[in-house]
Amino acid sequence: MKITLLAIGKTNSKELNSLMEELEKRLPSYIKYKRKELSDVKNAKNLSETELKNAEADLILSFLNSSDAMILLDEKGEELTSVEFSRFLEQQMSHSVKHIVFCIGGALGFSEKIYNLRPQKIALSRMTFTHQMVRLFFTEQLYRAFSILQRKPYHNE
Numbered sequence: 001m002k003i004t005l006l007a008i009g010k011t012n013s014k015e016l017n018s019l020m021e022e023l024e025k026r027l028p029s030y031i032k033y034k035r036k037e038l039s040d041v042k043n044a045k046n047l048s049e050t051e052l053k054n055a056e057a058d059l060i061l062s063f064l065n066s067s068d069a070m071i072l073l074d075e076k077g078e079e080l081t082s083v084e085f086s087r088f089l090e091q092q093m094s095h096s097v098k099h100i101v102f103c104i105g106g107a108l109g110f111s112e113k114i115y116n117l118r119p120q121k122i123a124l125s126r127m128t129f130t131h132q133m134v135r136l137f138f139t140e141q142l143y144r145a146f147s148i149l150q151r152k153p154y155h156n157e
Helices: 014-029 049-063 082-094 131-149
Strands: 002-008 032-038 069-079 099-104 120-123
Touching: 002 049, 002 131, 014 032, 014 131, 032 049, 032 131, 082 131, 099 131
Parallel strands: 002 032, 002 099, 069 099, 069 120
Antiparallel strands: none
16 A cells, blocks of 8 residues: 655745654655645635635645545544554555545645545544644654554554
């Protein structure tokens, strides 16, 4: 199985990038993983909220293949513990899912165009974080989930 974290916009924090890269170096022993940051929509200031969300949706959808499992990292999603998230990933692997794309939308969230596809949604927290921080938190949780599945000493229960 392959996992991609797809996000709108770049991470401009050197510190967050460094932390993500450290975790990403550890992931290949568990899974094929990559982070893909899509460019921000041009002239976003001149677009309405709906137009901006739809433009971001088009960027996201242009990256996906029809066989990809799209999962939104979304405040409206299901909250999982780290162990539950590891079991979720294990289920995906047992169902022979070849590629999961976890998506982080723009600052205004996802458009109805995306929600109408009825993707699964997972919430990292009820709290609001910057989109840059969400990338780090997700990457850490992904590493934690695989360490749980491999019974490595990283996670304490």
